[in-house]
Amino acid sequence: MLKRNINTIKYFTEKLFATWTTPKEECQFSLEEIAKHQSPQSCWLVTGNIVYDVTPYLQRHPGGGDIILKRAGGTDCQRDLDFHRQQTRKIWKALKIGVVKPTGK
Numbered sequence: 001m002l003k004r005n006i007n008t009i010k011y012f013t014e015k016l017f018a019t020w021t022t023p024k025e026e027c028q029f030s031l032e033e034i035a036k037h038q039s040p041q042s043c044w045l046v047t048g049n050i051v052y053d054v055t056p057y058l059q060r061h062p063g064g065g066d067i068i069l070k071r072a073g074g075t076d077c078q079r080d081l082d083f084h085r086q087q088t089r090k091i092w093k094a095l096k097i098g099v100v101k102p103t104g105k
């Protein structure tokens with residue numbers, strides 16, 4: 001009985017440890033998929049290989065929603081991100097949904 005309990009504890013400890021140490025798999029989006037999201041209903045931005053869903057932020061953007069919509073759909077917005085204050089970049093980070101799927105070489 002005691003041995004069974006110890007084995008059970010060991011089993012769950014190992015499982016827990018694995019979830020702490022294994023990096024979470026990131027969502028990957030193809031360029032084709034990203035290109036579909038350039039409307040006020042669904043607006044995605046890209047910087048480098050990072051993909052953001054900025055739809056909930058469009059209405060609140062101090063620079064207006066249109067300026068963001070124009071950059072949606074896959075254009076690299078790294079320079080736009082750099083233009084913003086350090087504090088603002090945290091908002092970008094929070095809106096990250098995944099990465100661009102690498103194209104096969």
Ligand code: HEM
Nearest residue numbers: 054057062063067068071077080083084085088091092095
């Ligand atoms: C996740 C996406 C974005 C977020 C969270 C965001 C957030 C903000 C915030 C908080 C400000 C106020 C000032 C500052 O922090 O620098 C701002 C200003 C501004 N943003 Fe963005 N922004 C985003 C995307 C963009 C994009 C893609 C552009 C593209 C051109 C852009 C252009 C501007 C401009 C021109 C201003 C200045 C507005 C003014 O002072 O009248 N933003 N943005």
